[in-house]
Amino acid sequence: MTDWPFQALDFTEKSPEDMLQASRLFYREIRKRRTVRDFSRRSVEREIIENALRATGTAPSGANMQPWHFVAVSNPGLKKKMRAAAELEEKAFYQHRASDEWLKALEPLGTNEDKPFMEIAPWLIVVFLKKFTFDENGKRHKNYYTAESVGIACGFLLAALHSAGLATLTHTPSPMKFLNEVLERPADERAYMVVVAGYPAENATVPVITKKTLGEIATFKE
Ligand code: IYR
Numbered sequence: 001m002t003d004w005p006f007q008a009l010d011f012t013e014k015s016p017e018d019m020l021q022a023s024r025l026f027y028r029e030i031r032k033r034r035t036v037r038d039f040s041r042r043s044v045e046r047e048i049i050e051n052a053l054r055a056t057g058t059a060p061s062g063a064n065m066q067p068w069h070f071v072a073v074s075n076p077g078l079k080k081k082m083r084a085a086a087e088l089e090e091k092a093f094y095q096h097r098a099s100d101e102w103l104k105a106l107e108p109l110g111t112n113e114d115k116p117f118m119e120i121a122p123w124l125i126v127v128f129l130k131k132f133t134f135d136e137n138g139k140r141h142k143n144y145y146t147a148e149s150v151g152i153a154c155g156f157l158l159a160a161l162h163s164a165g166l167a168t169l170t171h172t173p174s175p176m177k178f179l180n181e182v183l184e185r186p187a188d189e190r191a192y193m194v195v196v197a198g199y200p201a202e203n204a205t206v207p208v209i210t211k212k213t214l215g216e217i218a219t220f221k222e
Pocket of ligand 1: 172
């Protein structure tokens, strides 16, 4: 047992019917989320992003270390710098870094080295992974399961933004070191992902792709 305080769980039980309905509704909603690359310039109120990040901050993490930091960028000058740096890296990726096999796998998505969304979309949320936590005495503590924790948090963030009614895009320019410089983050933080959020462009299109069926992705043993 532990001496640390515990409290009663705040749990609202649903009836079996409500549970079924909630599970169906959530699936129906979340399956409409698509990775969007054509964004509108329309602005999005800061509080929407703040609330999505509040929701993200509730994600579980290894030893509750919360090994993340989010930089929400709407500043046009910074977005312009981020776009230029990302396009430089992507050019290298598409022209010589990526294998033919990788480029072939990306073909159906229609991606290329141009990243106009980094300037056009109203918000770029850069997710940083923190390998360490520094306590009040400046002592360094290792964080645990950081990649898993930050991955879960990104899932929360995408779901929160989608449920608020925004289009999203996960972008992982590679390498992402330039983000530390542009956003003035310390060297012990590693940029993990850029989550782009905003309204879709009026005539936005998305690639025709399919998701694997339940039978393909899951096995039940009852
Ligand atoms: N980072 C590149 C390439 C890219 C890689 C994967 I895996 C994708 O699912 C999509 C793109 C780019 O952003 O274009």
